[in-house]
Amino acid sequence: MRMLYHFGRYLMLxxxxxxxxxxxxxxxNLFLEECNFIGVGSVLIVVLISLFIGAVTTVQTAYQLESPxxxxxxxxxxxANSSLLELAPTITSLVxxxxxxxxxxxxxxxxxVTEQIDALEVMxxxxxxxxxxxxxxxxxxxxxxxxxxxxxLQMAGGLVAGHLTGEVPAAxxxxxxxxxxxxFYVQFMLLKAFSFGFIISSISAYHGYxxxxxxxxxxxxxxRAVVYSCIVILLTDYVLAQLLL
Amino acid sequence: MAIEIKQIVKGFGEKxxxxxxxxxxxxxxxxxxxxxxxxxxxxxxxCIVGLMQPDGGEVLFDGMDLHRGNFKDVRxxxxxxxxxxxxxxxxxxxxxxxxxxxxLKIFTKDDKRTIKKRVEFCLERVNMAKTNNLFxxxxxxxxxxRVGIARAIALNPKYLFVDEPNSGLDPLTSKLIDELISELTxxxxxxxxxxxxxxxxxxxxxxxxxxxxxxxxxxxGDKKQILKSGNDNLDRFVFVxxxxxxxx
Numbered sequence: 001m002r003m004l005y006h007f008g009r010y011l012m013l014x015x016x017x018x019x020x021x022x023x024x025x026x027x028x029n030l031f032l033e034e035c036n037f038i039g040v041g042s043v044l045i046v047v048l049i050s051l052f053i054g055a056v057t058t059v060q061t062a063y064q065l066e067s068p069x070x071x072x073x074x075x076x077x078x079x080a081n082s083s084l085l086e087l088a089p090t091i092t093s094l095v096x097x098x099x100x101x102x103x104x105x106x107x108x109x110x111x112x113v114t115e116q117i118d119a120l121e122v123m124x125x126x127x128x129x130x131x132x133x134x135x136x137x138x139x140x141x142x143x144x145x146x147x148x149x150x151x152x153l154q155m156a157g158g159l160v161a162g163h164l165t166g167e168v169p170a171a172x173x174x175x176x177x178x179x180x181x182x183x184f185y186v187q188f189m190l191l192k193a194f195s196f197g198f199i200i201s202s203i204s205a206y207h208g209y210x211x212x213x214x215x216x217x218x219x220x221x222x223x224r225a226v227v228y229s230c231i232v233i234l235l236t237d238y239v240l241a242q243l244l245l
Numbered sequence: 246m247a248i249e250i251k252q253i254v255k256g257f258g259e260k261x262x263x264x265x266x267x268x269x270x271x272x273x274x275x276x277x278x279x280x281x282x283x284x285x286x287x288x289x290x291x292c293i294v295g296l297m298q299p300d301g302g303e304v305l306f307d308g309m310d311l312h313r314g315n316f317k318d319v320r321x322x323x324x325x326x327x328x329x330x331x332x333x334x335x336x337x338x339x340x341x342x343x344x345x346x347x348x349l350k351i352f353t354k355d356d357k358r359t360i361k362k363r364v365e366f367c368l369e370r371v372n373m374a375k376t377n378n379l380f381x382x383x384x385x386x387x388x389x390x391r392v393g394i395a396r397a398i399a400l401n402p403k404y405l406f407v408d409e410p411n412s413g414l415d416p417l418t419s420k421l422i423d424e425l426i427s428e429l430t431x432x433x434x435x436x437x438x439x440x441x442x443x444x445x446x447x448x449x450x451x452x453x454x455x456x457x458x459x460x461x462x463x464x465x466g467d468k469k470q471i472l473k474s475g476n477d478n479l480d481r482f483v484f485v486x487x488x489x490x491x492x493x
Contacts, residue, residue, distance in 0.1 A: 020316060020320075022351060023351075026350070026351065110337075111336075111337075114332060114334060114337075115330045115331070115332060115334040116334050116335075116336055116337070118296050118330065118334065119328070119330060119334040119336075121295070121296055122294050122295070122296065122323070122326060122328045122406075123323060123326075123347075123348050123351065123352075124319070124320055124322075124323025124324060124326075124352075125351060
């Protein structure tokens with residue numbers, strides 16, 4: 001029952017975005033600011049995680065494919081396809097749920113408990129639309145870009161690790177990556193990134209926007225935002241895989 | 246009559262916080278709503294400014310209903326409404342100049358130069374000139390209140406709402422803020438509504454006083470009458486201070 005209440009309120013919040021929106025230039029500036037925070041601000045962590053995930057995946061795949069009957073190109077195939085289908089969109093989004101989701105929830109939560117959202121409402125500004133819509137739009141635009149970067153760097157990390165450890169020559173790795181590549185995998189990855197971007201920003205915004213109380217509750221909202229974002233990401237990940245693969 | 250409140254009712258679950266309150270709030274006057282903590286004055290203020298939907302009753306701004314009006318009417322009322330919050334509610338991510346200019350950016354088509362000029366005028370009016378580039382975190386409580394007032398008057402509003410203007414301030418700064426609210430009310434002929442439980446403010450600046458007790462309007466009058474109201478609940482609230490008792 002409680003879950004239905006939250007789901008209904010979440011849908012109503014999303015519906016509120018389109019009631020009495022403000023002038024477009026107002027949103028444009030906020031959108032650019034959010035792109036800077038969500039997109040540019042997350043590049044470093046995405047780069048670090050992706051390089052290491054790619055490297056580890058290569059080393060572990062090589063460890064499991066020790067048979068001389070199996071070609072080393074399989075390592076490239078496994079790393080490339082895992083990155084495209086799962087690791088780049090899902091792991092990156094789980095990490096960003098922690099970084100971006102908690103920031104969104106705590107920012108909105110603090111604005112709520114310090115009456116800044118009330119101040120917007122009193123001025124006649126649709127606070128949900130003004131504060132949340134640019135965040136969701138920026139997430140939907142930036143997440144796919146971040147996931148593309150992550151995917152590329154995971155493969156690069158895998159290639160370098162394979163070459164440095166001598167497990168798989170770079171040429172074999174690239175040949176394997178190309179061998180079973182399907183363009184649909186890229187579409188699938190981008191669809192996931194787009195969905196996860198929406199999920200993280202909207203769920204986190206929901207928890208932040210409806211914070212009540214003080215500093216303690218802001219922290220709790222932030223934690224809830226991350227936990228629920230992660231759960232919904234994993235559920236959506238499964239549903240998309242089941243439906244589209 | 247600037248603001249007319251008719252039979253406002255508001256409850257949370259089984260608890261009735263406001264039980265059919267009527268009020269007439271006049272232009273060019275400081276209308277003060279007083280009462281002990283939990284008497285319903287903050288809920289009353291939230292219902293008047295539209296932050297809460299009352300369960301029953303009407304709030305009419307020059308005849309227009311804020312809660313049931315169409316989008317255009319509500320927008321018009323809101324553009325004429327300024328509010329100073331208890332903790333100022335300045336936007337953390339904006340400078341003082343951006344905070345004061347924010348309503349102008351949203352509601353007017355003025356260019357940047359005109360907005361800047363108006364912002365400087367408002368900041369000067371509240372003695373906060375040359376603080377344009379500071380962030381709220383760099384301001385003291387009293388300075389935040391003054392910037393909050395500058396933001397509230399930026400659009401030259403007809404109605405000014407003030408929630409606990411003296412909370413967290415020293416007596417001297419409290420007096421300055423009170424005087425500023427009073428001066429601005431007469432200068433711009435605003436209908437000012439102040440929610441407070443500070444008797445110094447009541448004596449200093451109020452023109453009309455409404456005393457709430459357990460969700461009902463228990464007494465209404467002016468500052469001359471408040472000291473000899475004959476209402477037990479009001480007397481208990483007013484004369485709890487030794488200072489006032491001695492003066493009386």
